[in-house]
Amino acid sequence: MTHLIIRIVLGALALLLIAKLVPGIHVSSLEVALLGALILGILNVLVKPILFILTLPVTIISLGLFSFVLNAFVFWLSAQMINGFSVDGFIPALVGSVIMTAVSTVTHKLFE
Numbered sequence: 001m002t003h004l005i006i007r008i009v010l011g012a013l014a015l016l017l018i019a020k021l022v023p024g025i026h027v028s029s030l031e032v033a034l035l036g037a038l039i040l041g042i043l044n045v046l047v048k049p050i051l052f053i054l055t056l057p058v059t060i061i062s063l064g065l066f067s068f069v070l071n072a073f074v075f076w077l078s079a080q081m082i083n084g085f086s087v088d089g090f091i092p093a094l095v096g097s098v099i100m101t102a103v104s105t106v107t108h109k110l111f112e
Contacts (some may be wrong), residue, residue, distance in 0.1 A: 024092030
């Protein structure tokens with residue numbers, strides 16, 4: 001349970017860092033970032049696998065590169081669900097999702 005809380009907090013800090021580094025991504029407060037990290041985690045567990053299966057032929061044809069588009073879409077979708085967290089376009093969503101995936105991978109490896 002504490003690992004989950006730590007991962008959400010680190011995800012929120014990553015969202016705040018992404019908002020500072022990437023033009024087009026805006027997070028209004030730490031509370032919004034915590035909620036954003038939580039929603040993003042839930043969407044990654046529930047929605048992303050379904051989208052991955054539905055778009056598997058496109059992902060295979062693109063040699064896996066379409067998964068970046070799926071990650072960007074899930075990142076953008078999480079921003080649409082929360083007031084105070086916004087993404088202005090595809091490129092900011094793509095860059096934000098890549099950074100968020102890197103942070104998530106590192107935190108997952110730390111608590112393995």
